[in-house]
Amino acid sequence: SQTIHQWPATLVQPVGSPLSLECTVEGTSNPNLYWYRQAAGRGLQLLFYSVGIGQISSEVPQNLSASRPQDRQFILSSKKLLLSDSGFYLCAWSVEGSRYGYTFGSGTRLTVV
Amino acid sequence: AQSVTQLGSHVSVSEGALVLLRCNYSSSVPPYLFWYVQYPNQGLQLLLKYTSAATLVKGINGFEAEFKKSETSFHLTKPSAHMRDAAEYFCAVTRSTGNQFYFGTGTSLTVIP
Numbered sequence: 001s002q003t004i005h006q007w008p009a010t011l012v013q014p015v016g017s018p019l020s021l022e023c024t025v026e027g028t029s030n031p032n033l034y035w036y037r038q039a040a041g042r043g044l045q046l047l048f049y050s051v052g053i054g055q056i057s058s059e060v061p062q063n064l065s066a067s068r069p070q071d072r073q074f075i076l077s078s079k080k081l082l083l084s085d086s087g088f089y090l091c092a093w094s095v096e097g098s099r100y101g102y103t104f105g106s107g108t109r110l111t112v113v
Numbered sequence: 114a115q116s117v118t119q120l121g122s123h124v125s126v127s128e129g130a131l132v133l134l135r136c137n138y139s140s141s142v143p144p145y146l147f148w149y150v151q152y153p154n155q156g157l158q159l160l161l162k163y164t165s166a167a168t169l170v171k172g173i174n175g176f177e178a179e180f181k182k183s184e185t186s187f188h189l190t191k192p193s194a195h196m197r198d199a200a201e202y203f204c205a206v207t208r209s210t211g212n213q214f215y216f217g218t219g220t221s222l223t224v225i226p
Contacts, residue, residue, distance in 0.1 A: 006156075043218035044203065090156055097143050099164055099207065102214055104156035 002027035004107030006091045013112055019064075019078040021108050023091030026072065032091040033074040034102065035066055038088040051075060051096070086112045115140045115206045117216035127225045132176075132191040134220045136204035139185065144206045146187040147214070148178055152200040160188045160202075163187060174198070 048066035121133040161172025
């Protein structure tokens with residue numbers, strides 16, 4: 001069966017520090033991968049999605065970047081965190097076409113102090 | 114373009130009462146529709162999905178939703194609320210050839226004992 005792993009679960013980082021969040025998927029090949037952010041009291045904001053290795057689409061201009069170095073690995077990064085980067089980050093995967101739905105990871109709570 | 118609107122960011126019901134969470138969609142092509150649930154500090158879990166088969170869809174935890182094309186709605190219901198149903202609920206739409214979901218802003222359900 002397919003599983004998705006996301007870590008760390010919680011992270012407290014100072015302003016200006018770098019960020020690296022990792023997401024990996026098991027049990028499937030060539031998944032579509034997604035990074036979402038939930039700010040406090042707000043809905044889901046799509047940050048990046050990827051349909052293949054090295055293929056990244058950015059939905060919102062921001063302080064973050066994403067990379068897909070391997071088929072089932074998706075990384076969210078920042079060189080210098082801002083206070084506004086605080087939030088709950090969710091990784092998700094789907095098969096091509098998304099008609100079967102997304103499967104989400106358990107999320108990372110990032111607090112920038 | 115696709116989008117969903119969730120009416121009511123907060124809904125409160127008494128334990129044992131009917132749960133009704135509203136979702137209206139906009140889509141230029143036949144949509145696929147989904148409901149997800151999110152418990153505090155967790156990822157999203159698929160409750161149910163409509164993919165052009167039966168219009169009344171049954172999901173997990175006793176929830177169901179009915180696709181009504183004439184009303185462009187996909188409301189989520191449960192006959193009798195339990196305390197454990199307290200969570201955030203998200204409606205989402207995609208299309209058969211798309212790679213992206215479009216999420217609503219979410220409805221927070223409170224169950225009063």
